[in-house]
Amino acid sequence: MVRLESLTVRYGDRSVVDGVDLSVGAGETVCVLGPSGSGKSTLLRAVAGLAPPAEGRVLLGGHDQAGVPVHRRGVGLMFQDHQLFPQHDVAANVGFGLRVRGAGRTERAARVAELLGLVGLAGAGSRTVTALSGGEQQRVALARALAPGPRLLMLDEPLGQLDRGLRERLVVELRSLFRRLGTTVLAVTHDQGEAFALADRVVVMREGRVEQAGSPVEVWSRPASEFVARFLGFSNVVAATVAAGTAHCAWGAIEVSEGAVEGPAALLVRPGGVHVAATGAPAVGRGRPGADGPATGLGCVVRSRTFRGDHVVLHLQPERGPALEATCSLRTAPEEGAAVRVAIDPAETVLLPPSM
Numbered sequence: 001m002v003r004l005e006s007l008t009v010r011y012g013d014r015s016v017v018d019g020v021d022l023s024v025g026a027g028e029t030v031c032v033l034g035p036s037g038s039g040k041s042t043l044l045r046a047v048a049g050l051a052p053p054a055e056g057r058v059l060l061g062g063h064d065q066a067g068v069p070v071h072r073r074g075v076g077l078m079f080q081d082h083q084l085f086p087q088h089d090v091a092a093n094v095g096f097g098l099r100v101r102g103a104g105r106t107e108r109a110a111r112v113a114e115l116l117g118l119v120g121l122a123g124a125g126s127r128t129v130t131a132l133s134g135g136e137q138q139r140v141a142l143a144r145a146l147a148p149g150p151r152l153l154m155l156d157e158p159l160g161q162l163d164r165g166l167r168e169r170l171v172v173e174l175r176s177l178f179r180r181l182g183t184t185v186l187a188v189t190h191d192q193g194e195a196f197a198l199a200d201r202v203v204v205m206r207e208g209r210v211e212q213a214g215s216p217v218e219v220w221s222r223p224a225s226e227f228v229a230r231f232l233g234f235s236n237v238v239a240a241t242v243a244a245g246t247a248h249c250a251w252g253a254i255e256v257s258e259g260a261v262e263g264p265a266a267l268l269v270r271p272g273g274v275h276v277a278a279t280g281a282p283a284v285g286r287g288r289p290g291a292d293g294p295a296t297g298l299g300c301v302v303r304s305r306t307f308r309g310d311h312v313v314l315h316l317q318p319e320r321g322p323a324l325e326a327t328c329s330l331r332t333a334p335e336e337g338a339a340v341r342v343a344i345d346p347a348e349t350v351l352l353p354p355s356m
């Protein structure tokens with residue numbers, strides 16, 4: 001449905017999108033994820049025809065879109081600030097694209113009613129858009145983008161301005177709606193939770209380039225780089241050297257898979273893989289084990305605890321190496337200031353390429 005070949009978009013002499021190759025299959029939902037300024041919106045604008053490529057090609061349905069204007073690309077756009085027409089009611093907003101295309105009054109009314117039903121706003125056609133809640137406005141914007149039956153729906157931070165609870169609910173609704181309609185979707189967001197809940201495939205961007213692409217599970221379980229790991233919120237990353245199935249790092253020696261590439265690397269430890277046991281011993285004045293001892297008894301001090309509903313996140317200062325984050329149950333969480341020993345579970349680690 002969508003194919004980007006070495007797509008580059010420049011502002012002045014700066015490549016904001018830099019040689020991106022990406023495909024989106026029919027009926028697939030792809031979410032482009034990345035920090036602010038990584039080029040996500042520009043990528044979307046290039047596909048829509050709002051930002052001309054400096055190099056490379058945009059193909060939709062196999063056809064090169066060079067020179068094809070926005071309104072002839074057959075794409076539906078929905079932006080963060082949903083840009084509804086405040087002077088028109090809900091039905092006129094949803095029917096806007098149909099009217100532009102010359103659809104008659106009866107056809108328009110039927111299609112608008114159908115779409116309002118789809119987005120859970122049946123019967124709301126005569127309401128004023130300014131009197132709707134943020135979530136309702138979002139649904140109207142979605143119905144408007146879907147109304148002309150676009151072959152591709154593009155969403156830019158679709159749920160950006162809504163509160164967390166509403167976003168989580170809408171993401172689930174959107175996903176089932178897209179599945180039902182078989183809509184092809186290319187969305188951009190900086191919110192990884194949103195991307196992971198919505199997408200069949202996520203694409204992580206960094207400074208105009210694709211850093212990693214894969215299913216949510218693949219990216220989550222095997223981040224390709226320290227950048228991706230940190231972007232996903234993992235902070236336990238340390239420089240390591242791999243030799244004979246062991247990663248040697250400041251936190252100790254940790255078993256890795258037999259086939260692991262030897263030499264310099266970075267090691268990610270998931271917070272759930274940092275197992276904490278209280279020592280009862282004072283935090284200071286402990287004997288220091290060797291700099292590369294086994295990571296089964298790394299002494300740490302609990303710097304802070306953050307309550308997260310069903311678990312507690314502990315911020316630990318190890319006796320050597322960078323800070324560590326651990327999760328544990330409410331029942332077993334040690335107090336701030338407590339001295340603990342941690343064991344690192346090798347099954348909860350990921351070897352990453354060495355960081356630059």
Ligand SMILES: Nc1ncnc2c1ncn2[C@@H]1O[C@H](COP(=O)(O)OP(=O)(O)OP(=O)(O)O)[C@@H](O)[C@H]1O
Binds near residue numbers: 040
């Ligand atoms: N019209 C423009 N002229 C010059 N520079 C621009 C223009 N539009 C965007 N940029 C720059 O291009 C870079 C990428 O912007 P873009 O909006 O694509 O990033 P983004 O990843 O979508 O960010 P955000 O999440 O903040 O929206 C930014 O550094 C931005 O300042």
